Amino acid sequence: MSSITLRSDVTVELVKHNASDADVLWAARVSTLGDQAAEMNQCRDIRTGLTARDTGLINYLMRDRHGSPFEHNSMTFLVTAPIFVFREFQRHRVGWSYNEASGRYRELEPVFYSPGPDRKLVQQGRPGKYEFVAGTEHQHQAAEGHIWHACDEAWERYQEMLAAGIAREVARTVLPVGTYSSMYATCNARSLMHFLSLRTQHEQAAAPSFPQREIEMVAEQMEAEWAALMPSTHAAFTTHGRVAP
Numbered sequence: 225m226s227s228i229t230l231r232s233d234v235t236v237e238l239v240k241h242n243a244s245d246a247d248v249l250w251a252a253r254v255s256t257l258g259d260q261a262a263e264m265n266q267c268r269d270i271r272t273g274l275t276a277r278d279t280g281l282i283n284y285l286m287r288d289r290h291g292s293p294f295e296h297n298s299m300t301f302l303v304t305a306p307i308f309v310f311r312e313f314q315r316h317r318v319g320w321s322y323n324e325a326s327g328r329y330r331e332l333e334p335v336f337y338s339p340g341p342d343r344k345l346v347q348q349g350r351p352g353k354y355e356f357v358a359g360t361e362h363q364h365q366a367a368e369g370h371i372w373h374a375c376d377e378a379w380e381r382y383q384e385m386l387a388a389g390i391a392r393e394v395a396r397t398v399l400p401v402g403t404y405s406s407m408y409a410t411c412n413a414r415s416l417m418h419f420l421s422l423r424t425q426h427e428q429a430a431a432p433s434f435p436q437r438e439i440e441m442v443a444e445q446m447e448a449e450w451a452a453l454m455p456s457t458h459a460a461f462t463t464h465g466r467v468a469p
Contacts, residue, residue: 228379230372231404232340234305234438236445238453243297243413245274245456248282251293279456286460291469294414294457295319299450301409305442306337308401312423312439319415324407328393331386336375337402338368343437356437375400413454417461418468420447430465 274282285293303310310324325332339345345359345367359367378398385395411419423435423443435443451458461468 228334228336228372228376230336230338230368230375232338232343234303234309234441234445236304236442236449237302238449239300239302239408241297241299241453243299243450243453245278245282245454247297248285248293248413248454248457249274249278251296252281252285252290274456279460282456283460283463286457286464286469289467289469291414294417294469295412297412297454299411299413299416299453301411301446301449302406303409303442304404304406306402306438307405308337309436309439309442310405310407311401312436313407313409316415316419316422319412319418321410322407325405327396327399327405328391331392332382332396332399332403332405334379335404336371336400337404337438338371339364371402375402413450413457414468416446416450417466419443420461421466421468424466426462426466428462428466430467 284290310322313320313322341364344356345363346357347354348357349355378400381398382395385398386392420443421429421431422433423439424447425433425435425440447458
C-alpha cells in the first residue's frame with residue numbers, strides 16, 4: 225500500500241505583519257512635514273478610519289507612481305505549495321526575502337501535487353497567444369494516475385537511498401518538483417503589488433497577465449490577507465489598473 229498523499233491545494237498563512245494604510249501616509253508626508261508627519265498620525269486613532277484627505281493622498285501616490293511610501297511596512301507569509309511554485313517565486317527578488325524548508329537537513333514528506341478537477345489541463349494556441357481549457361474526464365484521470373505512479377516510485381527510491389545511508393541531499397534528487405514544501409516569504413506592499421500584477425488575472429488590470437494557476441492560487445490568498453491590512457492601499461491599487469507604483 226502506498227504511503228504517499230496527493231493534494232491539489234496551496235495554503236498561505238500571514239504569520240506576522242507591521243502594515244497599515246497609516247504607514248503609507250506618514251512615509252509620504254515626511255516630504256513636506258518632516259518629523260511632524262509621525263506626530264500627525266499619532267494625534268488621532270488611525271483605526272477609526274481614514275479621512276478623505278488620507279485616501280486622496282494614497283490614490284495620488286498610486287496614480288502618479290510615487291512608490292517609496294508603499295515600502296515602509298512588512299508582511300511575512302508561511303506558504304505551503306509544490307516546489308515548482310517556489311521556483312517561480314524566485315523571479316521576484318526585489319523587496320522579497322525567502323527561507324524554505326531544507327531537503328538537506330530534514331527528511332521530506334511524502335506529499336505531492338496533482339491537479340484538482342477544476343484545474344484546466346489543455347493548452348491551446350501558439351506561444352505568446354494561448355489559453356487553457358478544461359480537460360476531459362479521461363485526461364484528468366490520466367494525469368492523476370501518471371502523477372501518482374511517478375511520485376510513488378520516486379518516494380520508494382528516495383526511502384531506499386536513505387535506508388542505504390545515502391545523504392538526504394543526494395537522495396532528494398529523485399523527487400519531482402511536485403513535492404510539497406514550505407517557506408516563509410517576507411515582502412512589503414510595493415513588492416507585493418508588483419507580484420500581484422504579474423501573478424493574478426483581474427478584469428481591472430491595465431495589462432494582461434497569464435500566470436500559472438498554482439502560483440495564482442498563492443497570490444490570491446496573499447492578496448486577501450493584504451487587502452484586510454491595508455484596504456485603502458489595496459483599493460487604490462485596483463482602481464489604478466493594478467500596476468505597482
